[in-house]
Amino acid sequence: MQKGKKIIAIGERDGVPGPVIAECLEGAGYEVIFQATECFV
Amino acid sequence: MNFENQGVIKRLADQYGPENLTVVLGNGEANGVEVFAETVTQGDPSYAGPLAGVALKIPVYHVLEEDVMGQVPEKLREEKLQLSSLVIDIEPMHQVLQSSREKL
Numbered sequence: 001m002q003k004g005k006k007i008i009a010i011g012e013r014d015g016v017p018g019p020v021i022a023e024c025l026e027g028a029g030y031e032v033i034f035q036a037t038e039c040f041v
Numbered sequence: 042m043n044f045e046n047q048g049v050i051k052r053l054a055d056q057y058g059p060e061n062l063t064v065v066l067g068n069g070e071a072n073g074v075e076v077f078a079e080t081v082t083q084g085d086p087s088y089a090g091p092l093a094g095v096a097l098k099i100p101v102y103h104v105l106e107e108d109v110m111g112q113v114p115e116k117l118r119e120e121k122l123q124l125s126s127l128v129i130d131i132e133p134m135h136q137v138l139q140s141s142r143e144k145l
Contacts, residue, residue, distance in 0.1 A: 001063060001065075001100075001102050001108050001109050001112065002063065002100075005061060005062060005063040005100075006053075006057055006061055006062050006063070007062075007063055007064075007065055008050055008053060008062060008063070008064045008065070008099075009064075009065050009067070009104075010042065010046060010064060010065070010066050010067070010077065011066070011067035011104075012066070012067050012068045012069050014069040014070075015067045015068045015069030015070070015125065015129060016067030016069075016104050016105070016122065016125050016129075017067060018067065020067070020104075020121050020122070021065050021066075021067050021104045023117065023121060024104060024113045024117050024118070024121055024122060025065060025104075025109075025113070027113055027114050027117040028109075028112040028113045028114065029112075033053060033057070033062075034049055034050070034053060036045075036046050036049075037067075038042065038043060038046065
């Protein structure tokens, strides 16, 4: 994955939620500009 | 992908330029990943949402793919992703997403 890109994190309730993706990617030095958690039922 | 998120992604692509964006998913199952990837690369396949007919060509990754996980600091990876990586079968999603990225 290319460094320097702005990240859109779309998580899933039954997988990895958006805030967790955002936290991990920010820790890796990326700028997260949007995060959400979708729910499939 | 729900219409609200499609609308936000369309707006962000207008604001920042789609070439500067990357989408990172956290799906628990492979079912649905292909549709997510198609939505932000070729446009909404249902032709119903804000991204219908809009080919943004934004690369899509899953957070548990090695290319992404490998960049996360070890402590965060262990705390936040290790459990998920044990229960989520990433390989089928990796295949789908890698194929999607190669078409860009």
